Amino acid sequence: MLVLTTSCNLECVYCYEGGGGGELMDEAMAIKAIELAASGGSRFHLQLTGGEPLLASGLLLRILDFIRRENIPASTAIQTNGVLLDRKIAEALKEAGTAVGVSVDGLPATQEALRGQGSATWRAMKLLDSVGAPFSVTTVLTSANVADLSRLAMALHSMPAASAIGLDPLVRKGSAIHAPGVRLPDDDRLRDGITRLLETLDLLNAQRSRPLILRERQTVLKALGRSEPQPYCQACTGSSIAVTPRGELYPCTQTMNDPAFQLGTLDRPVRFESSLSSGCAREHDACDECELQGRCPGDCPSRLHYNGGQMPDQVCTLYRTIYAYSRKKGEIA
Numbered sequence: 251m252l253v254l255t256t257s258c259n260l261e262c263v264y265c266y267e268g269g270g271g272g273e274l275m276d277e278a279m280a281i282k283a284i285e286l287a288a289s290g291g292s293r294f295h296l297q298l299t300g301g302e303p304l305l306a307s308g309l310l311l312r313i314l315d316f317i318r319r320e321n322i323p324a325s326t327a328i329q330t331n332g333v334l335l336d337r338k339i340a341e342a343l344k345e346a347g348t349a350v351g352v353s354v355d356g357l358p359a360t361q362e363a364l365r366g367q368g369s370a371t372w373r374a375m376k377l378l379d380s381v382g383a384p385f386s387v388t389t390v391l392t393s394a395n396v397a398d399l400s401r402l403a404m405a406l407h408s409m410p411a412a413s414a415i416g417l418d419p420l421v422r423k424g425s426a427i428h429a430p431g432v433r434l435p436d437d438d439r440l441r442d443g444i445t446r447l448l449e450t451l452d453l454l455n456a457q458r459s460r461p462l463i464l465r466e467r468q469t470v471l472k473a474l475g476r477s478e479p480q481p482y483c484q485a486c487t488g489s490s491i492a493v494t495p496r497g498e499l500y501p502c503t504q505t506m507n508d509p510a511f512q513l514g515t516l517d518r519p520v521r522f523e524s525s526l527s528s529g530c531a532r533e534h535d536a537c538d539e540c541e542l543q544g545r546c547p548g549d550c551p552s553r554l555h556y557n558g559g560q561m562p563d564q565v566c567t568l569y570r571t572i573y574a575y576s577r578k579k580g581e582i583a
Contacts, residue, residue, distance in 0.1 A: 251297040251492040251503050252280055252313070254306040260331055260366045262353075264390060264426035266504055266556075267301070274306055275495040280313055282516055283493045284322060293323040298348075299503055304334035311339070314346045327351060329388065332374025333367050337381065344383035351416075352378075354387040356395045356402050364394060372405075379409035386414035386465075391564070396435040396443035400450040406462060407454045415447075416465035419564050421504060423556040437567045444571045452579070470572045473547045474582060482548040504552035540566070541573055 256273045258265070287294050296317070303310055310328070317324055327349035343350055352375055355361055361368030378385045387406065389395065395402075399415075406412040420426055420434050435443065448464065455461040473479065484490035485501045492500045497516040505511035514520035537543050549565045576582050 251299055251490065252283060253299055253301065253492060253494045253503060253506065254280070254303045254309055255301040256495060257305050258300060258302045258331075259305060259333055260302070262365045262390075262425070263429045264364075264392070264420055264424075264432050266421045266423040266426060267506065273495040275309065275493075277309060277312055279493075279495065279497055279516070280309065281316060283497075284313070284317070284324070286516065287491075288322050288324065293325070296324045296326045298326065298328045300329075302331055302334070303328055304330050304332075304339065307334065307339055311342055314342065314348065318346065325349070329353065330374075331365065331367070331371055332378075333370040335374040335377055337377065340377050340381045340383055344381055350378060350383060350385040352385055352387050353390075354402070355389050355392075356398050357405055360395050360398060364390070364392075375406075375409060375412070379411040382411060384411050384413045386416060387412070388416045388418055391417045391419045391435070391440075391568075393433050393435040393439065394431070396439050399443050399447040403447060403450045403454060403462060407458070410458070410460060412462055413460065414463040414465055417568065418550075419553065419557075419568070421550075421553050421556050422558075423504065434564045437563060440564060440567050441571045444568060445575055448572070448575045464572075466568060467572050467576070469547045470542070470569055471576060471581060473542070473545045474573075476545060479545055479548060482550060485551050486548075502552055504550075504556070540570065542569055 252275065254275050256267070258267075284296065287296070298310055298313065300306070314326065316322070317326065326346060328343065329351040330353070332352045352371065353365070354371060354375070355364045358368035358372050361371055365371070375385065375387075387402075389399070389402065403415065406415070420432065426432055448467065451462055451464055481487050483502075488501070490502055491513065492503045492506060493516065494500070494506060498506075499513035499515060499519055500506050500508070500511050501513065537546070540546070547569065573582065
């Protein structure tokens, strides 16, 4: 994960980076990090992120050109709010085969309230759709938008390039700690919102040539097909690293600026066993009667850490709701 800049052009009410920043990664630092990852000789995945990475669009395009020119064995992705996206960048991302993730919490009014510049983000998705660049959306799941997830899906249905929705429950770090009115939804509202989202997706996908996927639904179905649980993400196994503009190293971007998780620098990396290496907790008091016991997908390890150290009820409710719906639909025996 290359943090191209710590600057951002929005002020999301629950930013886990806490706002502020302003540093820009220089090209030499970016190339050094990429070459270090490539030195292992295996194919790897490179996430271009921030802050808002399109504030460093020139660096972004040079990185993509470097990977192509030097035949670096990496797949690439970008996570963006889309506000600064233009046709040149959209076409460059498509040509490079870069996976595009757009941070979208709802329809323009909801996006405006929670992040700002909602109309600009929706224009960006329409632009990606117009050039045929596939994109997914990542939604921070809170009490403010859980009831409108089905409406988000209906709006995305008008864009054939929209491929997936991913749900990220709130991380209690940075701005989210003190943001007024920002909280996780209660279980009843979460079950209702997720069920209506699943019903809506099934209706829409009957009409689409490319299905609009709910990431967590795929995660649960894949987990049920395995004999034992798999790591939630690379941070669980110590095989991911985030590089800041200063060259500081962390297990993932959510742990940035937390001294407890710093892994040294690009010049002086250190081996460090953080709680993220083993913290994808699947076992707590409510597991005994859960149908997913022994196959649970687990939770984001940094979210577990900042939200209290055990899998929160919202993630359990999310998975159980998906399980119950999928079983009712005959997707699970």
